[in-house]
Amino acid sequence: MVAKELLRVEDLYVMYKTDMEEVHAVNGISFTIREQETLGLVGETGAGKTSTALAILRLLPDRTGRIPSGNIWFQGKNILEMDHEELRRLRGGDIAMIFQDPMTSLNPVIPVGQQIAEALLLHNEEGLTREQIEDRVDETLELVGIPSSRKNEYPHQFSGGMKQRVVIAIALSCNPRLLIADEPTTALDVTIQAQVLALINELKEKLKTAVLMITHDLGIIAETCDKVAVMYAGEIIEYGTVEDIFEADKHHPYTVGLFGAIPKIHEETDRLEQIEGLMPDPTDLPPGCKFHPRCKHCMPVCREKEPPVFQEGDHLLKCHLFGNSSG
Amino acid sequence: MSEPLIKTVHLKKYFETSRGLLHAVDDVNMSIFPGRTLGVVGESGCGKSTLGRLLLRLIEPTSGQIFFEGEDIVQYGGIKLRDLRKKMQIIFQDPYSSLDPRMTVSEIISEPLIVTKTVTGKKAIAEETARLMEVVGLAERLVNAYSHELDGGRRQRIGVARALAVKPKFIVCDEPVSALDVSIQAQILNLLMDLQRDMGLTYMFITHDLSVVKHISHDIVVMYLGQNVEIASSSELFRKPLHPYTQALLASIPLPKVNRGKIKRDVIRGELSSPIDPKPGCRFAPRCPEKRDDCVGQDIPLIEYSPNHFVSCVKYM
Ligand SMILES: Nc1ncnc2c1ncn2[C@@H]1O[C@H](COP(=O)(O)OP(=O)(O)OP(=O)(O)O)[C@@H](O)[C@H]1O
Ligand SMILES: Nc1ncnc2c1ncn2[C@@H]1O[C@H](COP(=O)(O)OP(=O)(O)O)[C@@H](O)[C@H]1O
Ligand SMILES: [Mg+2]
Ligand SMILES: [Mg+2]
Numbered sequence: 001m002v003a004k005e006l007l008r009v010e011d012l013y014v015m016y017k018t019d020m021e022e023v024h025a026v027n028g029i030s031f032t033i034r035e036q037e038t039l040g041l042v043g044e045t046g047a048g049k050t051s052t053a054l055a056i057l058r059l060l061p062d063r064t065g066r067i068p069s070g071n072i073w074f075q076g077k078n079i080l081e082m083d084h085e086e087l088r089r090l091r092g093g094d095i096a097m098i099f100q101d102p103m104t105s106l107n108p109v110i111p112v113g114q115q116i117a118e119a120l121l122l123h124n125e126e127g128l129t130r131e132q133i134e135d136r137v138d139e140t141l142e143l144v145g146i147p148s149s150r151k152n153e154y155p156h157q158f159s160g161g162m163k164q165r166v167v168i169a170i171a172l173s174c175n176p177r178l179l180i181a182d183e184p185t186t187a188l189d190v191t192i193q194a195q196v197l198a199l200i201n202e203l204k205e206k207l208k209t210a211v212l213m214i215t216h217d218l219g220i221i222a223e224t225c226d227k228v229a230v231m232y233a234g235e236i237i238e239y240g241t242v243e244d245i246f247e248a249d250k251h252h253p254y255t256v257g258l259f260g261a262i263p264k265i266h267e268e269t270d271r272l273e274q275i276e277g278l279m280p281d282p283t284d285l286p287p288g289c290k291f292h293p294r295c296k297h298c299m300p301v302c303r304e305k306e307p308p309v310f311q312e313g314d315h316l317l318k319c320h321l322f323g324n325s326s327g
Numbered sequence: 328m329s330e331p332l333i334k335t336v337h338l339k340k341y342f343e344t345s346r347g348l349l350h351a352v353d354d355v356n357m358s359i360f361p362g363r364t365l366g367v368v369g370e371s372g373c374g375k376s377t378l379g380r381l382l383l384r385l386i387e388p389t390s391g392q393i394f395f396e397g398e399d400i401v402q403y404g405g406i407k408l409r410d411l412r413k414k415m416q417i418i419f420q421d422p423y424s425s426l427d428p429r430m431t432v433s434e435i436i437s438e439p440l441i442v443t444k445t446v447t448g449k450k451a452i453a454e455e456t457a458r459l460m461e462v463v464g465l466a467e468r469l470v471n472a473y474s475h476e477l478d479g480g481r482r483q484r485i486g487v488a489r490a491l492a493v494k495p496k497f498i499v500c501d502e503p504v505s506a507l508d509v510s511i512q513a514q515i516l517n518l519l520m521d522l523q524r525d526m527g528l529t530y531m532f533i534t535h536d537l538s539v540v541k542h543i544s545h546d547i548v549v550m551y552l553g554q555n556v557e558i559a560s561s562s563e564l565f566r567k568p569l570h571p572y573t574q575a576l577l578a579s580i581p582l583p584k585v586n587r588g589k590i591k592r593d594v595i596r597g598e599l600s601s602p603i604d605p606k607p608g609c610r611f612a613p614r615c616p617e618k619r620d621d622c623v624g625q626d627i628p629l630i631e632y633s634p635n636h637f638v639s640c641v642k643y644m
Contacts, residue, residue, distance in 0.1 A: 272517055
């Protein structure tokens with residue numbers, strides 16, 4: 001049986017408009033996340049991953065960030081049409097977010113236990129008493145592997161990995177339906193990263209939360225995700241199950257390039273395959289396929305026409321190479 | 328094997344802090360052979376950068392010796408130190424902050440040429456600058472560009488050109504690709520490997536990325552809280568890690584392979600303990616799944632467990 005749809009992003013555009021320029025950060029992406037599913041959003045810096053996450057929570061910068069078009073359906077309601085009160089309940093309630101730098105979410109002058117308590121109070125639909133909240137704080141800390149005896153300590157007394165675990169504790173304290181994790185372990189050492197990823201995997205099973213996992217690391221994708229969307233220049237250029245992305249024969253040339261560029265731990269490679277050139281300038285995107293200037297397989301049509309989406313089962317490829325076949 | 332280009336003997340660097348003596352590098356013994364790359368891996372704060380800066384004499388050791396081409400350079404000063412500086416260079420992690428934003432690309436690259444008088448005369452300097460730009464793959468049209476106008480990959484190329492300007496034998500690469508995206512990282516790693524092949528350069532390559540270190544290094548040192556706990560050739564280390572910390576490190580790498588019905592990996596618990604006034608004994612013991620009574624109390628020597636494979640762990644003594 002297929003799980004119920006939780007989030008549906010439809011043809012979403014995000015742009016940043018300043019006096020000087022217009023940055024086209026997200027250019028018409030669509031995807032869905034089902035209940036308890038983990039979708040990985042992978043891509044290099046500037047691909048539009050964070051902008052997508054911020055759009056979902058309506059957290060784009062007020063003055064510059066715009067959503068010119070698109071829809072974001074969450075449990076049947078359009079987030080883009082929600083009022084203040086609905087948004088307040090959504091953020092940190094139904095949808096929680098973890099950022100790369102744990103200090104974005106933590107207040108340096110408040111003890112960690114109190115910060116968790118405040119998050120619980122903010123969404124206290126069950127009407128818990130002060131004491132019940134304290135108990136919940138203890139449970140939550142223990143759940144992420146921090147002794148509750150340390151709840152009166154301040155963030156700076158914790159290491160980076162512990163701070164990130166406190167953030168996870170806060171994020172999960174209100175039983176969100178969806179957790180958005182934006183590069184949650186990028187700032188951490190590998191052994192600590194492994195601890196945090198194991199924690200996220202464990203909690204996601206226990207609490208039945210769906211996850212949008214944003215990362216540039218294909219290893220993290222393979223270890224945590226059910227579905228994967230590969231982003232390039234604000235578009236999803238390939239989408240599929242992890243098996244589609246890691247094991248299928250057909251791939252977008254950019255996906256092939258990404259895999260070729262990472263050194264392999266279990267294989268000897270003399271020379272890494274490199275993708276020539278750079279990410280396109282988001283204020284001046286190329287016509288046609290946005291990857292064409294760097295693509296080894298570039299054809300005349302790629303320079304002119306935006307590629308259609310080629311579909312094979314769940315596997316989607318946005319590339320002219322596959323444009324004419326039908327599966 | 329030939330004589331090492333660089334060798335350290337009981338090298339130590341302690342920093343005085345308000346809370347006590349911080350053992351940043353604590354008795355490191357290792358060698359780097361000519362034309363080869365020694366990778367240095369370990370978690371944040373384990374002393375990798377401090378070790379690199381010690382080798383370059385950018386900071387003074389607390390004690391111990393550093394041999395460069397067979398000579399102890401710790402006491403070098405004046406002209407000898409200046410000459411030494413031309414033979415050793417460093418490339419930093421952050422191509423954003425290590426370059427002066429007010430200088431053009433050609434000014435940045437030619438500066439070391441002028442300062443060290445490697446090349447003299449306006450024309451010769453311009454020619455050499457152009458040659459260096461070509462070597463590192465910077466387009467000619469960028470000569471008058473400012474570094475802040477360029478992307479991270481190009482800035483790192485400037486860093487490489489600058490290091491190459493004085494024709495060094497040895498380059499410390501301190502996390503040179505950590506701030507770059509993988510597609511750009513691959514470009515820089517390939518460049519560094521090409522330069523080594525063409526110019527016979529010797530590298531110390533500092534990184535926390537194990538797949539990068541495996542790819543680029545001939546030999547690898549694993550550091551933990553200021554100490555080198557294991558040294559081996561790159562292939563040997565990945566095939567047969569001996570130290571429990573190395574094993575934990577390798578097991579922590581997320582692999583880009585689908586592994587459904589994932590067996591939960593045994594992640595090691597705990598975090599790095601404090602490098603301030605550490606007690607004698609294995610620094611990893613508090614996190615070690617195989618900890619025994621004799622792990623603490625006295626320091627564990629680095630022994631050659633099998634040819635050219637060194638480890639410091641009571642299990643192998
Ligand atoms: N000038 C200094 N004064 C005091 N302590 C220092 C100084 N420089 C470095 N340290 C300390 O020495 C230890 C080793 O630092 P070092 O920068 O060498 O680590 P690293 O392995 O390069 O870490 P990273 O991966 O984060 O770059 C750390 O505990 C650091 O805080
Ligand atoms: N507040 C902002 N103002 C202007 N441009 C922005 C802003 N935030 C992001 N951008 C630009 O939008 C594009 C996408 O950025 P981002 O969503 O942060 O990508 P990612 O998270 O994939 O690295 C980039 O070109 C970035 O420079
Ligand atoms: Mg981002
Ligand atoms: Mg460092």
